[in-house]
Amino acid sequence: MTVPPHLSTRARAVRSSEIRDLLRLAERPDVISLAGGLPDPSGFPLDDIRSAADAAVSESSRSLQYTSTEGDKELRELLAQRHTAATGRHTTADDVVITTGSQQGLDLLARALADPGDVALVENPTYLGALQALRAAGIDTAGIPVDADGLDIAMLASRLDMVPAPRLVYTVPTFANPTGTTLPDERRRGLARLADHHGFLVIEDAPYADLRFRGSAVAPVATYSDRVISLGTVSKTLAPGLRVGWLIGPRPVVDAVVRLKQAVDLHTSGLSQRIVVHLLARTDWFDAHVATLAARYGERCCALRSAVDARLGDRLAITDPDGGMFLWATPRPGAAPIDARELLTLAIDAGTAFVPGDAFAAESTTHLAGSMRLSFATASSEELATAAERLANAVGQLDGRSRPKMSRGPLSHVR
C-alpha cells in the first residue's frame, strides 16, 4: 500500500505494553527472569486437562457448536456457588458472564460502563492491562496512592470530597499486581461505603486471590456492596492458555456486557469452558490442586525474599506478601538511590530481569523510579537465589558507575 491506512484515535492511544517488550528481552535461555507475570507451567495439571478435554470433545453440542454468549450454564452455576460461598451474597448463573480471560472482562466493562472522557480511578501502581483496556475505551485514568496495605482509602475519600465522583474504581485488592499487598477488611468496607455513597462502581479484579500461602482469607469487597463487579480467571489456577475468565455483577451490568460481547467475539471457546467445568466440578481435587500451587509459591516467595534481603536489604525494602506471585522492592529512605531502568540493563547482562516499578505507573510520576517488581512464580528456589545474587552484582555495578544517567526512554529501546 502506497499510503499507510488511517488508524483510529483509540488505536493510536494504545501503545504496546512495556512488559511485552521486556518479556522478549528476558527470553535468553541463561536469564533467570523475575520479570514475567506468568504462572509456573509445572503447575499445569496436564493429565487432568487432557482427560477433561477428551470428555469435553464428546459433549460437542456444548464444546464445539456455537453456544450462548453469556457462557456455559453449568460453568456459570459452579462459579455462582463459589461466589455465594465467598461473599455470602446469593448469586445465580444469571449474575455471571464467562469472558475470554479476565482481560476481556476489563475491556467489556470499560466499554459498557463509561464513555470517552469519563474518569476511572486506579491504584498507583497498578496492573498495566487494566490501564490499556480503560484507555482503549477512551476513559481517563487517575491514580490513587497505595501503601503497604494497598489502596489508600483515606486519600480516595478526600479526593471524592473535592472532585466529582469517577465512573469506576479499579482495584486488585488481594495480592496485588505489582505490589503484592492485600487490602485489609476495614478498608474493603470503607471502599464499599464510598461506592454506595458516591455512586461509582468498583471493579474488583482477583486473579491471584486463590494463591494464598499464609494467613486466612479476607472477604471480597463484593461482600459489602452490590456496586462491586468481580473479575475472576483460571489463568493462575489451571492454565492461562485456556482463556477462561468471568465477571459477576449487578444484572443491568451483566446484561449490557452480554449484549456487547455478542458483537465482540460471540462467545468464549466452548471447549475451554467445558474443560474448566470438568475440573471445577471436582471440588476436592480443584481445592487440593490450588493449595499445592499456593504452597509452592509460598516456598519460592520465601526463597527469593530472603535471598534479596540478605544481599540488598540495606538498600531495598521488600514486601512480605501472604500470597500471589510478586514481591515489590522499594529503595530504603536514606540509602543510595537506584535507577531501576538503568539497573535493568545491567541485570540482564548479569543474567536476571525484573520489571521497573514505573512501568506500572498510572500517571506520570517519579516516586516509582527506584521500585521493582520481582516475580517468584516461575523459577525454582535455587534459581531464585542465583537471580538474587545476579541482581546484587548488577546493583554493585550500578554503584560503580561514576555518574548514573537517569534514562527515561521507552523500555523497548533497552538493549
Add this chain to the structure above:
Amino acid sequence: MTVPPHLSTRARAVRSSEIRDLLRLAERPDVISLAGGLPDPSGFPLDDIRSAADAAVSESSRSLQYTSTEGDKELRELLAQRHTAATGRHTTADDVVITTGSQQGLDLLARALADPGDVALVENPTYLGALQALRAAGIDTAGIPVDADGLDIAMLASRLDMVPAPRLVYTVPTFANPTGTTLPDERRRGLARLADHHGFLVIEDAPYADLRFRGSAVAPVATYSDRVISLGTVSKTLAPGLRVGWLIGPRPVVDAVVRLKQAVDLHTSGLSQRIVVHLLARTDWFDAHVATLAARYGERCCALRSAVDARLGDRLAITDPDGGMFLWATPRPGAAPIDARELLTLAIDAGTAFVPGDAFAAESTTHLAGSMRLSFATASSEELATAAERLANAVGQLDGRSRPKMSRGPLSHVR
C-alpha cells in the same frame, strides 16, 4: 443496587440480535429450523479434534501458558501459505493475526480503523454481527444494494462520485450471508480499483468460501488490491466452539490490531490454536474433510431448494447458490405479497422457522419485508422437505387471513 448503573452510549447502542431471540424460539424439539446460522454438528471431526487436543495439551508451553497476542507462529504460517496460494500475493506469518473467531476480527478492525462518526458501507442486506461490531465502535453504517451477483459495484461507484469516501467497505463476497450470492471476478476487480482510487479499506469476510459445492473458485478480492483485509475462520470447516479466526492485512493494520488485541483479551485460546494447527497441517485430510462437508451442503441445498420451489415457486424466487449455507427467497413480482414476520409466527406454529429478510437490513428499508433467509445446513434432506411443506402450509394460512397486519415490532415479541 437501588439505582441502575450508568451504561455507556455504546452499550446502549448495541441491541440484542434478533437472530439470538429467534434461535430461542426455534429450540422447540418439533421445529425443523431453517433459521439458524449454525454449521452441521455431524460434520465436526470429533475423533480428529480429540487426537489434536491430546497432542496440544502435551505442548503446554504453546497451548496452556500465556502466548503471543498475534497468535501461534505455526498457525500463522499455515494460514499465510493458504493465503499466498489463494491470492498469489506473497504472505508471511507477520501478515496474520489469530482472532477469537472472525467476529473478533470485525470488532478489532472497527475499533482500530475508524473513529466514532466515520462511515462504513455494507451490503444491504448483510451479516448482522458486522453491523453490531461496527455500531458498537460508533461507526455509521450505510447500505449498498445487492443483486443476484452480490454487491452492486456500479451503485457503489456512483455513490463514491457523490459523497466523501467511506473509511471501510464490508463485504461477504463468496456465498454471502444472508443472500448466498457470489461476487463475480469482474466486480471483485472493480471493487479493488475503487478501493485504490478512493483510498478506503475493504474488509473481505469469507467464512463460507471453503464450502463450495459447484463451480470453481473465484479469486479473493484481496488478489487485486493491498487495501483488502481478509477475515477467515474454522467455524464452518472444523468447529465454531474453538473460536479460532484470523485476519490478514497490510502491516500497519496488523500492528494496530495486535496492540488493541493485547488490551482486549491478551490472546486467543492457545489450546484451540494448537488443535487447529494439528488439523490444518494435515493438508490432504483437511481438504478432503472440507470437500465432504461441502458435498453434503450441496445435497441439502438442492433438496431444500427443489422442495420450496415445488410448493411456493409461483410466490417466491429462490437463489441458486454455488456454496455456503443459505438460500434467499424473495417475493415474485406480481404475486400476492408475503409479510415475512407475520409468516414467521405461523411457520413456528406449523413447525418450521426462518429469518425474515428485514432482520438483515443495513438501514431502515421496506424492500426486504417479504424476503426470507433459509438455512439448509443443519437438517437432513428429508427434514428439509418436511420443513418446506410446513412453510407452504404457513403461507396458505397467511393467505387465508382476511386482513394481513404488517407487524413491525421487535422480533423478540413474536410468540
